[in-house]
Amino acid sequence: MPASPSTARAINDRLALRLLQQEGPLTAGRLKQLTGLSRPSVADLVERLTASGLIAVVGESGEQRRGPNAKLYGIVADRAHLAALDVRTEGVSVLVSDLLGRVFAEASAPIGDDAGTGPAVEQAVALVERVAKEAGADRLHTVGIGVPGLIDPVSGELRDSSGLPAWHRRLVDALQERLPRARVSVENETNLAALAEQRDGAARDRDTFVLLWFGMGIGAAVVLDGKLRRGASGGTGEIGFLPVPGTTGLPSATDCGGGFHSLAAAGAIAGLAAECGVTAVPLAHEPRAAALVREAVDGAPSPAADRFLDALADRVALGAAAVISVLDPGCVVLAGEIGRAGGTVLAARVQERLARMSPLPTEVRASSLGGEAVLRGALLTARDRAQDELFAPAR
Template identity: 80%
Template sequence: MPASPSTARAINDRLALRLLQQEGPLTAGRLKQLTGLSRPTVADLVERLMAAGLIEVVGESGEQRRGPNARVYGIVADRAHLAALDVRTEGVTVVISDLLGTELGRASLPIADDTGTGPAVEQAVALVERAAKESGADPLHTVGIGAPGLIDPATGELRDSSGLPEWHRRLVAALGDRLPARVIVENETNLAALAEQRDGAAHDRDTFVLLWLGLGTGAAVVLDGRLRRGASGGTGEIGFLPVPGTAALPSATDCAGGFHSLGGDAAVVALAGEHGLAGEGAEAGVRAAALVREAVAGEADGASRFLDSLADRLTIGVASVVAVLDPGCVVLGGEVGQAGGAVLAARVAERLGRMSPLPTEVRASVLGGGAVLRGALLMARDAAQDELFGPPSSR
């Protein structure tokens, strides 16, 4: 049955808005070409979208003729303001942006281990409120949060996880109570995968695995363009993967003895020390990345042997994932993955080729530790645009 006139108008409007978001400002003539709609239909939708405050004239084309076809239309960027949070055990970083993703402000706040749950939540919420106000982005429309831990696939909420601060879970509810904004949360590694697929190393892949190597270890699984969480939200908890080369087995509450004991930050620092490399004066995750970066640059004795040993360890985890999922592509993400770059990725790929019969590309992260914030911003922007423009499935 053909769509009603009102439904057809809504579909056309959403299509035009998505094109303006993806392609940037366009003339009515260009919209006609891209949508295949008639000139009168495009003129009508442009008028509707301008009346709704969703698009505006942002300039004129270089064409000689005058009139509506020469005007260039773009999305009203300040129609909605967004916040993206990267929540770590040691603090919070927030980025404020407009609807098109242009960064308007950024702020960070360390939160000490001995800070109580209530004070920690209050400090984090106040940071977001202050950043939004100072950026001229108050009120916020949508807040996207990236945090360690599992997301309950039934509720979309951050699950209680042993070893993680209680204020992480309380923060989501507190932001929802204090801000007139939609608040959504996702696992940090999953958001890193989203960012690498949109803007980074996996931009040309709809099936891949991101192996997160930073303060912790984790993996994100994207199959046929969709993020896979598993029955309990635990897909990618590779730190608990039992592997050879460790002194014990992991338990349900502690990943020590699992792959984390080979590829985690402390393990990388210890391995570097065994090869005569020693980073000083920084927390473990930063020090691990700095040591890998130094080894890649070849500035220290034992650098090549350290990279070989690290690649041996990482390949154990990568090969296990490849044997089960056959993703065709593995991205070495996080701060350590980015620091290792093509040098470390090539070492892992060579070893993987000898260990697995399944052809698999190994790529280095482009975004590194910044992928979590980028992914949180993309998640918030997608949610805001779906509300304002209508979801893509409605097109």
Template identity: 75%
Template sequence: MPASPSTARAINDRLALRLLQQEGPLTAGRLKQLTGLSRPTVADLVERLTAAGLIAVVGEAGEQRRGPNAKVYGIVADRAHLAALDVRTEGVAVLVADLVGRVLAEASVPIGGEAGTGPAVEQAVTLVERVAKEAGADPLHTVGIGAPGLIDPASGELRHSTGLPEWHRRLVATLRERLPEARVSVENETNLAALAEQRDGAARDRHTFVLLWLGHGTGAAVVLDGALRRGASGGTGEIGFLPVPGTAALPSSTDCEGGFHSLASAAAVVALAAEFGIPVAESEVGVVRAAVGVVRGAVAQAGQQQAGSLDGPAPAVAFLDALAGRIAVGVASVVAVLDPGCVVLGGEVGRAGGVELARRVRDRLARMTPLPTEVRATTLGGGAVLRGALLTARERAQEELFPPGSGRG
């Protein structure tokens, strides 16, 4: 059934807003080219969005810089302020941005395991309020939160997990109490990182891919035909529970020990490094980064320039090879079921290992599956979850500011 005129107008307006967000200020003529809409339709939507206070003339373009065709339109950035949170077991990072995604203020706070639930929640909420105040964002319109764990697809709530601190779940409820005017939503951190990689990172050219999260825990996000897939219970990508060879037992319904988690979690990476005599650093990131640094340093000293010839001292090479072999076991299982064509290694370990670890995983994967699969390292560094949370907050704010069917005339 064809869309009603009001719904069609709302769809066109959202398309124009999305283009203005992604491309920056545009003339009506350029909007016509990018949308494929007629000149009168573009003129109508520009009038509607201007009247709604969502866009405004921000300059003029062209040699003459005169007349209606020279006007450049941009989103009214301060029409709404957004907050993005990256909630980890050891702390919280927060940023506040305007409607075009320009970051106005950001900060983070560590939260130790000894902190009780109440004090931990208070620390996190106080940080959000302080950063919002510094940004001049009062009130916040939308808050997007990235957190580890399962999100109930029906309620959108973070489900209880014995492996995560209770303050994570309490944080969401407390933010809704303390920020009554804000729309607060939570999403799995790996899913948000995947959305960020698809928009701005290693998967910009892919409509189908899997992001493998390698950090304190393990997880995966699945994007098929451009859409993030969550599954019937929100558990798509809970790869830590995947039964794999090389572990002492099988995972259970309440504990992923014995699954892929036992091969590639932070604790497993540190233990593996110790087996190869790699000096134990403070974290899994430290040991992986140290091993990669040793290999690259040796390569540079030897004058080898080709990425395919990277080699180095035996312990560092053996450790990276063993780690890549473990990761490839999990990746091969995902590839056999989904055939995504591309796997991005994210999280702290994926970031620390970079292209060197990704190359090693790719080489081992090629010997385990006939399905051609690229293995890429994240390009977004440690900000992937925050970036994804901000992107989803912007999308929700846009839907709230211009809901379907609200077009007039």
């Protein structure tokens, strides 16, 4: 059944807006080429989008050209301001951008374990308000938040977890109360990192891959056929609970101790470094385990560093092989502060081991977005949500 005229107009408008977002300002003639629409159809959509305040004339395509076809049209980027938050156990990072993703202000603040739930929430909310003010944002249209916890796939809310500070759950509600006109959404940090790597990072050429996150905790994000997979309860990727050989016990429903977490999380990696005789002085705000991996990779070559990296690659490959045997993703991205510190050196060692352990060909890549992956993912989801609403046809 052919689309109705109103549906066809809505589809054409969204297509034009996406092109303007991806390509930058375009002339009507260039829009005609890229969309395949007729000249009258392009003229109509330009008139509609201009009247709605979504696009505006931002220049001309050449000094010698004149007339309507020479006008450059671009998205009115300040139609909406967006905020992205990366919420960690020990603090918060915030940035504010426009509709095109141009960052106007950003800041981070530590939040100590002894702050208390109320003061911790107030610190985080005040940071968001301060960054928004510095960015010149009178109000925030959409706020995207990344957290180290499980998200209920039905409600979209952060689930209760004894392993996370109480202020994490309170923060989402507090932001919605303080910013009643903003659309506030929350997502697992590993999932956001995967979305960012898929859109702008190491997995740009892959529609199926797994991102493994190594930090204070361990997690995985699964992208199959271009879509993020969450599972029935939102727990896809909880590989810290994966039973593996080499631990002193088995994990339980409430404790990942004895699972893959006990082999490859930050605490276990620090212990492994000590066994191998690797030491390091952390940089400012650098986690100790990440500093140890960085020193082994970038420092002076030594038998101790080789032993440490080989043993670490053995551990990472053990968990990765289990994921690969079930999903066959073809590509694994190593992320989190440990994956970032290990870079291509660790990735190559893991890939070599997987080639021996599994018949399924798998490329192992290091994250190319590093510590910005979660914030980038939170911003991308905020932009998508804002654009879905703003670019929707008038009813």
